[in-house]
Amino acid sequence: MKFLFRRLFFYALTAWAAVTINFFVPRVMKGDPVQSLINRYQGQIDQDAVHSLYVLFGLDKKQSLWQQYVEYWGQILHGNLGISFTFFPTPVSDVIRTSLPWTVGLVGMATVIAVVLGTLFGTYLGWRRGTWADSFLPVMTFFSSVPYFWLGLLFIAVLAVAFPVFPASNAYTPGLEASFSWPFIQSVVQHAFLPALTIVLSSVAGWILGMRNMMVTVGSEDYVTVAQAKGLPERRVMYGYAARNAVLPQVSSFALSLGFVVSGSLVMELVFSYPGIGTQLLAAIGAKDYPLMQGIFLVITLAVLLANILADVVYVFLDPRTRQEG
């Protein structure tokens, strides 16, 4: 339990750091979000309105930095992430609410598939090291160093343009009513296939390599030797003895890699015009919509932290050593 509390404290610290970075970045940089909004409306905003805009965006010049900071926290704790410029005057939280489920669904599913597949395949490759199984390694290396979005581009070029098997963009056929009906679900799955394939293919290699190397290391431990000497079935030694111990670092690197997965899938969404949070973030960049950018960064960070906490809990269940300390 002590382990979990330590971790929880750390996540609280990280969340605080993320919020603080979010608070300071626009204030340190030269750009003035209100000024850019005024420029967008080209002089249609009078001076009083300008001041209230500053207050609205939490950039009131009459307040001290500390007051602004405290107020910023108050707003965030109330779930108020400010107001989007591009969708003015829609609150950022509303924009995020409509796009987040798509990303979480797609990236979450694809990541879980990649981890499970990668770990199983890596177990096998590690067990059969030094045989023909090693010839998979160069292929894996290639896929692990390809940019996500480029793989997505290739898939579109081949499977959506040259051979139109899958749709190239959107999350479901436009015009379809969002509901839990069969045609809608079918359309969603069809549209998610290529993006998911992209994520799985480009991230699975890392899992395979990690698991394989752990299997190679664990495979020469004494307990594996003993298990084999006892004449246990090979399958049992492989899964029950070697893989079981080799999988632990996979769990902790799963937690750490989530940030990368999210980052990679952001751009992937742009390629597939998937209406997720990545597309939203990139649109916000194009429009210099600072509140939306920061809101999205905060939400992504919190999501990654949450997933990390989950991974830690799983770790505690898997590894008895963490439980002993408490």
Added chain:
Amino acid sequence: MSNLPIDPAAAAPLGDEQLPVPEVTEGSPSGKAPHRKKFVFVRNAKSITGLTILVVFLVLAVIGPWIAPHDPNETTLDLLAGPSGAHWLGTDHLGRDVFSQLLVGTRAVMIVGLVTGIGATLLAVLVGVTAGFLGGVTDEILSALANIFLVLPALPLIIIIATQIEGINSLDIAIVLALTGWAWGARVLRAQTLSLRGRDFIEAARATGESTGRIVWFETLPNLTAIIASSFVSTVTFAVLSQTTLAFIGVTPLDDWSWGTVLYWAQSNQALSRGAWWWFVPAGLLVAILGMALTLVNFGIDEFVNPRLRLAGMSARQMRRSGIRPRIGFTARVRDLPRTYDHPTPVARAATTSGSTTGSGGPSTPGTSGAATVKETVR
């Protein structure tokens, strides 16, 4: 240096892995004295391949703009033309030469990669070694800092910072990437420093009254070389991918050519639906090849640091040639008897296993594991 006799093997990274490795990898168990070799990993076939590709890219980064057949911004009338003699990789929607764009763009990619790599590695060494060496509260604070940067999703953070810098150039991007990409290296270095700190040769150096600075600089850092190199290579990979991504989404200036910029133009002008494969395939391939080269170098370093992986890194044919039998679940070992036993009798099996550290020998009943062993031995 301290005047105590220090066993070079103990001073090598991960010195506790005292396996008779040099003989095994050289493939000639007899002869040669196991003198200490520096940069063994450079001899590794994977590292050589990777380094060769890297050098090619570096050369292109330097001479690229000079040997480019066209000005990358020069518009011609060959709009969106496929590869031809005049334009090796075709042209884009404005008739600009894609091959020249890629050649000129190599420089930005390599600059960002190298500057980020150097900057982030310096930060990682500074934070990681300090944390590992000083311990206590300093360690707690620095570790927490590194962990925070590890957990924060890097790309959104980079995007947010990069978009707020006006007139951003390659160097700015490299700085931002270095500031966000040092944490992993720091973490690994800290762990290794912690383990080095307790070793005898450090204790000996401390006992002879060497200053902390000297212990860090001359006793600790040389033993971290492999890990520092590996973290440098990983950071360069991270930087190249991030730079390409940033350019692809249009964060970098569009007149600053890089591979991602080419992809940006391709994506924003429907290269896909127009079937202009020459526009986006080569750029991505370049990133992939560069990334692969870096990964290969890292494999070489990994196998140098972790001898268990080193054996696994040999190809099946190489292993057979050097007389190593990979055995399922066991450490590979050198066959210490001449290969006269075509049909392994129980005596021969017992003899081959006797010299090993993980002998499963003994009464190996014809169970499943026994069968697997025989299968491997016959090969």
